Amino acid sequence: MHAELEARGSFSALRLRLAPGEEVVADSGALAWQDPGLRCNTSTRGGLFRGLGRKVLAGESFFQNTWSGGEGGGELVLAPGTPGEILRLDLDGEILAEKGAFLAAATTIELDPAWSGLRGLFSEGIFVLRCRGTGPLFLHAWGALEELVLQDEETIVDNGQVVAWEPSLEWRLSHGGRIRNFLFSDQIVLRFSGRGRLWTQSRNPRSLANWVHPFRRVRRRRSDS
């Protein structure tokens, strides 16, 4: 599979050229434009939310499309929903990613989503995608990407601004700091320590969601009868 970034930088898209019969797994809804003749198969690879038990968070899903080149191969361009950068990792082993950052991967990579809650709770936490195998993995960021190399140090990153990290790092969820006012809903953070690489994004999706919330249409209440 030949991959190249269309329009380098902040709003790049991923152009993939597939050989005849070659496959790629992509996040559902990521297709921007394509040659005709590519086939598409939808599935929930990796199983549904291991670790979550019966409780499924509203709106969470992990649908992917498997695109395969037809007889003549074919080209497709994938774009993430987020205005931000694309990270290519040539995987040979394992990497942990924030589930929402997944864009596409070779089918030789196993994708396994699991919910990790703060102190085992469902209410706050992070959806971790375990990616294992060999081949290219494409993640997308909300904001600018930064790669950090930790060498026996510790750093604290806001929960919403972690893109991916190597499993050699120790990591745990925790609260941000001392809270003096009960009205302020807590900032959840990830504490990383040890040795390994970590990728962060310079904007926070949850902050954007909270910011856009007042712009939503209001659901009309039905009057009681």
Added chain:
Amino acid sequence: MQVRVLDPGAFAHARVRLEPGESFVSEAGAMFRMDPVLDLDVTVRTGGRGGVWTGLGRMLGGDSFFLSTYTATTAPGEVSLAPVLPGELRVLDGTSADAWTCTGGSFLGCGPEIVLEPRFQGLKGLVSGERLFFLEARGPGPLIVAAFGALRAVELQGELTVDTGHLVAFESGISYRIGKAGGSWVQSFLGGERLVLHLEGRGRLLLQSHAPPAFGRALGRLLPPREG
């Protein structure tokens, strides 16, 4: 204390380095990454009278907003701050004599000696009931403002009409009047303008290429409705 702007292009963020004994204030929730040696403390500031506003910290009835304070105690440390929207950042130098007025959504952080004063402005009879929320920042030290999009600096010497969504900050030598874009009210409304500011005076003015309300409305239309 050292304040730097990193990734100065599309998705800039700020990195503040604090020596022992120093502290810095930011919009609550702006913390992106932090050295564990720093203390993080969240406080509430109140100001203004009545009404609901958005853009700074959390939205509440009654004009309170939350700020995070970062303090280095025993060792130096760094904290990275990120605004909500994509865009550029600028570090301004506050002075004791003059103030910078920034729009609520543009404030990212400032040094501890800067006094923040919220100001609310409404326009009587406006159907939408929208009010403008400004934050006046007075005092010495760094002030970080964040733009939605590209930041444009204008040296104002006279008059300029600015759509309220495109204003980031202005110096004290500049005064403003809330108004309509031009022509009759109906024409303004149908032409798509809501509130504009007629600015007058001399001083520095910071504008942003994109307007948060326009982006919010475009996106809000496509989102599932919320509970009223």
Added chain:
Amino acid sequence: METRLHGNPDYGHLEVRLEAGEAVLAESGAMAWMDSGLELRARMAGGFLRALGRRFLGGESFFLAEYRAPAAATIHLAPSLPGSLREAVLGAEGIWVAPGAFLAAEPEIELRTRFLGWRGLFSGTGPFFLRLQGPGRRVVLASYGALVEEAVDGERIVDTGHLVAWEPGLDFRVTTPGGWKPTLFSGEGLLLRFRGRGRLWLQTRNLPATAAWLGPLLPA
């Protein structure tokens, strides 16, 4: 009328310098900042009924804004979404434009709307496309994300959320990714199959996809 593009590729915005008596036509709400003294008038796009449809079905405001300068003045215009601007000079045939992609044009331009049909309701861009005509006239288009130009000679399948503009040498019809299962669950938006010869302008981001990405993160 002099135009200058600023902020490309991420935050494109437009500066327009008008001589006395000149005017510029803009998407409603695009005014960012301007010299005092410019006059604003509302203008309709296309026929009245079609324009009305734009407002109530697509969510797009159906009026455009015309800014006229009694004396020489400068106006800055900006789109709602971050991305790139491209200025184009219309050829004999004009171009088709997705409604969100129109930022500004010379006021002499002819604007018509074309109804896309009921499926357009799900595309996020609204069920109308704009046809712009006026040989030699300048038009400024805005993309959400980066703008990519593709020369098509044959076929191309495009998600409508990624459409910016295309030349009339290309025709299109609605298509599905293939098979019922992908259509329902694949998460793709409305797909169009373009056929013919001409240039296609596409954008690397898609507002309905951004909304879908934010969905699970929203408070109740």
